[in-house]
Amino acid sequence: MRERKPDRRKRNVLNERGVTRVDWKDTELLRTFISDRGKIRARRVTGLTPQQQKQVAAAIKNAREMALLPYPAARKG
């Protein structure tokens, strides 16, 4: 039987910082949710709740439109 380590839960950055509403202008925070390629990190990586993940994704997309964050870089890199 595989043993499960006591605390394998991922840290939830939003809860840690006490963010209740994600601001699309907060690029410093949003950058923690994108890969170096510029892609939005999956929920299984970010450890966010579905609601939070949705908010973050929408915020990143808004930020991209205003050139605050990059769009995913093209293949090869």
Next chain:
Amino acid sequence: MSRHYEVMVILEPSIDERKVESTLEEFLKVIRTAGGSVDNVDIWGRRRLAYEIKKHSEGIYAVVDITAEADAVKELERQLSLQEFILRTKTVRRETVPHAAKA
């Protein structure tokens, strides 16, 4: 019905940063004459763009908080988009008055 809006504007980097406020003020008259109010004007200043817009790699960012009717905001957006020194604008509705959230 009056609502809270947040309008972000990216201006061309060739503009004198000190003139940004007065330039924006000119456009914000639309809001005031329509009975709305401008709650806050935040000039972020020159910032590197994540990608080029109209061959510019930098832009001057400004965020304006407004309380007004939808029509007034729409007209503001239209007038802003007509200016070629304005690279991009984005209007977002806010549920509550900001300020407190701003660090």
